Amino acid sequence: xTTTDPELEIRFRDNLMPKAVAGVYTFRAEQELTHNDSDVTxxxxxxxxxxxxxxxxxFVLDESSVHALYPxxxxxxxxxxxxxxxxxxxxxxPWERRLLGRSDRPQWLALxxxxxxxxxxDPQALGLTxxxxxxxxxxxxxxxxxxxxxxxxxxxxxxxxxxCQTLDVPAALFTAIVPREDELPHxxxxxxxxxxxxxxxxxxxVLTEGMYSVLTANRFPRAPGSYAVHLASLEGFKDRLGPxxxxxxxxxxxxxxxxxxxxxxxxxxTLNIPALFAGLAEPGYTNPEPLNLRLNPAAPSGTPGExxxxxxxxxxxxxxxxxxxxxxxxxxxxxxxxxFTPITAPEPPVxxxxxxxxxxxxxxxxxxxxLFDIGYAAAYTLxxxxxxxxxxxxxxxxxxxxxxxxKAVEMMAFGAEPMVSDSGASALARLAEPxxxxxxxxxxxxxxxxxxxxxxxxxRRPRLGxxxxxxxxxxPRRQQLLRATAIRGAPTVPVWLDELESLRRVPxxxxxxxxxxxxxxxxxxxxxxxxxxEALIAGAIDVGIHTSLDERLHNEFRAGIAxxxxxxxxxxxxxxxxxxxxxxxxxxxxxxxxxxxxxxxRHEHVAPDTLxxxxxxxxxxxxxxxxxxxxxxxxxHGEVITLRxxxxxDGLGHSLERNxxxxxxxxxxxxxxxxxxxxxxxxxxxxxxxxxxxLATEFPGTDMSPGAFAIQLVNTPVxxxxxxxxxADSEDRP
Numbered sequence: 050x051t052t053t054d055p056e057l058e059i060r061f062r063d064n065l066m067p068k069a070v071a072g073v074y075t076f077r078a079e080q081e082l083t084h085n086d087s088d089v090t091x092x093x094x095x096x097x098x099x100x101x102x103x104x105x106x107x108f109v110l111d112e113s114s115v116h117a118l119y120p121x122x123x124x125x126x127x128x129x130x131x132x133x134x135x136x137x138x139x140x141x142x143p144w145e146r147r148l149l150g151r152s153d154r155p156q157w158l159a160l161x162x163x164x165x166x167x168x169x170x171d172p173q174a175l176g177l178t179x180x181x182x183x184x185x186x187x188x189x190x191x192x193x194x195x196x197x198x199x200x201x202x203x204x205x206x207x208x209x210x211x212x213c214q215t216l217d218v219p220a221a222l223f224t225a226i227v228p229r230e231d232e233l234p235h236x237x238x239x240x241x242x243x244x245x246x247x248x249x250x251x252x253x254x255v256l257t258e259g260m261y262s263v264l265t266a267n268r269f270p271r272a273p274g275s276y277a278v279h280l281a282s283l284e285g286f287k288d289r290l291g292p293x294x295x296x297x298x299x300x301x302x303x304x305x306x307x308x309x310x311x312x313x314x315x316x317x318x319t320l321n322i323p324a325l326f327a328g329l330a331e332p333g334y335t336n337p338e339p340l341n342l343r344l345n346p347a348a349p350s351g352t353p354g355e356x357x358x359x360x361x362x363x364x365x366x367x368x369x370x371x372x373x374x375x376x377x378x379x380x381x382x383x384x385x386x387x388x389f390t391p392i393t394a395p396e397p398p399v400x401x402x403x404x405x406x407x408x409x410x411x412x413x414x415x416x417x418x419x420l421f422d423i424g425y426a427a428a429y430t431l432x433x434x435x436x437x438x439x440x441x442x443x444x445x446x447x448x449x450x451x452x453x454x455x456k457a458v459e460m461m462a463f464g465a466e467p468m469v470s471d472s473g474a475s476a477l478a479r480l481a482e483p484x485x486x487x488x489x490x491x492x493x494x495x496x497x498x499x500x501x502x503x504x505x506x507x508x509r510r511p512r513l514g515x516x517x518x519x520x521x522x523x524x525p526r527r528q529q530l531l532r533a534t535a536i537r538g539a540p541t542v543p544v545w546l547d548e549l550e551s552l553r554r555v556p557x558x559x560x561x562x563x564x565x566x567x568x569x570x571x572x573x574x575x576x577x578x579x580x581x582x583e584a585l586i587a588g589a590i591d592v593g594i595h596t597s598l599d600e601r602l603h604n605e606f607r608a609g610i611a612x613x614x615x616x617x618x619x620x621x622x623x624x625x626x627x628x629x630x631x632x633x634x635x636x637x638x639x640x641x642x643x644x645x646x647x648x649x650x651r652h653e654h655v656a657p658d659t660l661x662x663x664x665x666x667x668x669x670x671x672x673x674x675x676x677x678x679x680x681x682x683x684x685x686h687g688e689v690i691t692l693r694x695x696x697x698x699d700g701l702g703h704s705l706e707r708n709x710x711x712x713x714x715x716x717x718x719x720x721x722x723x724x725x726x727x728x729x730x731x732x733x734x735x736x737x738x739x740x741x742x743x744l745a746t747e748f749p750g751t752d753m754s755p756g757a758f759a760i761q762l763v764n765t766p767v768x769x770x771x772x773x774x775x776x777a778d779s780e781d782r783p
Contacts (some may be wrong), residue, residue: 054203059680062239064156065141065262066530071105072146073202094567102203105145108183108213110280110307112139116261118278122176122310127321129314131683132732132762133162133266133278136240140260143237146284148230150665155233157284158307161218161226162268162727163277169301170216174275178214186215186305193300197285214309216279217301223723224294225729227283228267232734233290235741237264238759240680265682267764269716269730270314280308321684322675325629326769329572340771341391342566342573342624343367359418367391367575369563375422383421387560388428388552388582389575389622397425407416408433411584425584427559432588435554442545447593449538453606454598456534460527460658528605535609543614550616551651551663555585560661567626567659576618576667596665619649619663623671631658637674642666669773682762688714690744693760695751702760709747709761718745 080095081088106114117136120128137143143156164174171177183204187196194217228236240261270276282305289295295302344364349357360370367390373383397413408429413422437443521527552560561567590607594600629636634654640647640662651663685691689708694700710718719740721731734741744761745753753761 050425058243060243061759062241063755064144064234064237065239065260066144067141069103070145070147071103071107073100073102075100085284097269104203106139106142106307107146107282107284108186108208108211108305108307114142116456118310119284120312123312125315126311127314127316128276129269129271129316129682130685130688131764132269133160133276133279133312134682135160135264135278137262137264138259138486140239140262143262143264146282148283148287148290150287155230155333155430156237156264157282158264159233159236159281159283160264161279161281161304162266162270163218163222163226163279164270164272165274165276167222167275168216168218171277174311176277176279176309178216178279178306178309179220180212181215182210183210183213186213186303189217189303191301193298194303195295195299195301196303197282197288197305199285199289200209216281216304216307217307218304219301220295220299222729223302224292224615226268226731229292230290230737231736232267233283235734235755235758236267237262239263251396263759265759267732267734269683269732270312271730273314273316275311275313277309277311277677279304281306307624320631322629325570325627326673326675328570329625329627329629329769340572340574341367342389342417342561342575343391344369344563344565354442365391368422368424369566371423371562373423381420383423384576385427385562386422386424386581387562388578388585389560390578391575393576394578408588424578425581428581428584429588431555431559432549432585433592434588435549436589436592442542442589443592445539445542446590448591449535449542450593450595450602450606452538452600453531453534453602454596456531457522457598457602461521463630497603522601522605528608531602531605531608533614535606536613539610540592543610546589546610547614547616549586549589550582550618552585552619553651557655557659561624567624569658570627571625572627573624574621574668574671575623576621577663579618579620581616617648617665619650620665621667622651622661624662624664625660626656626658628652628658630660637672638662639666639670639674640664640671641670641672642668671771672768673771674768681764682759683764684715685764688716690715690761692747693763695748695757702763709744715740 076099078097080097082095083089114137115135119134120126120203143158146157148155148157163171167174170179187199187204189196211560240263242258242261264280266278283290284305286295286302289302332634343366346361346364349361353361363384366386368384368386368747370382371385372380374380408426411425411429413425414420415422438447524532548554567573590610593602594603598717640649647664647666647668649662650665651661653661655661685708687708689710692705692707694703694705709715715732716730719733719738733739736742741753741758744758745751748757751757
């Protein structure tokens, strides 16, 4: 079975059976010599017998054969829903040997998980083993410890005395966790990867091109604490893998261990991504629009008066009260709202079309309550402050305004006379007139005129008044020249303003003026008030207006700069304040509007735990996903399996958008019963109540093979969706 994405193709195979497994083979050859169908050997048959051994890994595994572990060695995290696995470079390794007496040859390796206090040889679950000889592995000195039943073939004296890593597992624990023989095939598969080398997450799983074998454990590390994982050989454990265990008079089973490591299940002290995602969607209060960027005071105890209703309405619109000192000196309060609004902002008084020297023009006064709305005035003042704080910007704007004024004075000095550019155009037009060439030839052929020519009398141009002179600047061609002058004099100003358009350089307190607008562990959506941004831009670009001529030329200056700008003005956005941002700076986020993904104009961590995103449209769906991790196996959020399509084709491996089981969890229905008072949570894969036959009912006509089972167990990244409600007044709602 093959699953693909734009970057890689992964094929899950059930197994990779060799033509012949490891072991000692005897080859016999017989010859008979005949002549005319008559035996000429005197009844003797010539026989040759030779023994050959196919060798493979048995008691020791080279460390370089291990491609990846999950969880990684020494890792700490919330792994209670994870089935640990190991990836081996030699894809055929798990099937190179056989369990004695079994013709179908399930793999001879199994991945066993042990917790703290379970193994006498490793009480702290650190992944420790005991070094013993192969002879002591096969025949323990302890009377009630059973080793594997291995044939003497292929095990000579040298191998008998060679060291290997061993582990004595209490018999009851061995029976509780070891996979049953008919379960073993579903705990191993082959992964065939076609891709370039790439790391999918911080864990040591690198998806590189090639074929690998993968063995998965059958036990979940449920309780917090340390866990040891051992890749153990089950060769020689004939008839000891069933529910009856290793048999009577057995206290422990001695296993040969090829690889060991440990990890810690710490669901509290590490990042809990599902809980953090869920917390963003459950802000903890019952406001009809809980994800809007606004203050939400407690409900009134009685019937609110007019003043309280007015204040609550202001808060609903996204305003916050701020201290305000009037020009006359009185200290009062005013309403402030930044560029982020919970609803579509109404049209404000016009700002920014002509030059100004103060922010008073942007103040909005409420005569009914005697209060000021200072949002646009604050934006204008901030824009001017940011401009003046940048000496390069200020110098360039001032220089451009002086060059623009000089050009305008030059134009007004010409008055109604044709400009140089006009004269040049007129001369070209005269050259193109019919008969011009013929007249020129006649003039050149005429006799030369001798003597001094009579000079023309000088004529005085009438002096234009100030009004008439400035009126000449309204001619379209002169306006084009003025705008070109502005562009030449301020080459970096357009880029500076484009950055300001996306609210860069704007202090966060201007965007979110009150901490309760964005409490910890919250997500807030908002629209962007374009008039606020226009006031911000106006404050910055109005720098350098010193004369009435500067003010008169301000529109040409703005138009010239605007002609070469490439602004991407945001229309909406979101803010997230969460430990998720600090601990997981990058995660997948898809923003949709009308079923199509929209552009993200800005994606920036404005604080270690705060993310700001700006969009060119108002989204109606936001999908946040846990980062795609290296392939690992287990249960998804809710302890269920997110079913994946097994139909060959492009949809293979894609989510079917339904869970198994539909109600309850896998832990409730498909784990073994406790043994000897212990309760290791071990999957029951086959038989009555087994997970494999139960999953097979979800895919009629499909064999739940080891490869198909592996696809179903691939952990799905946690996903949280935020979908806008389809209300009648949805245009006013984030």
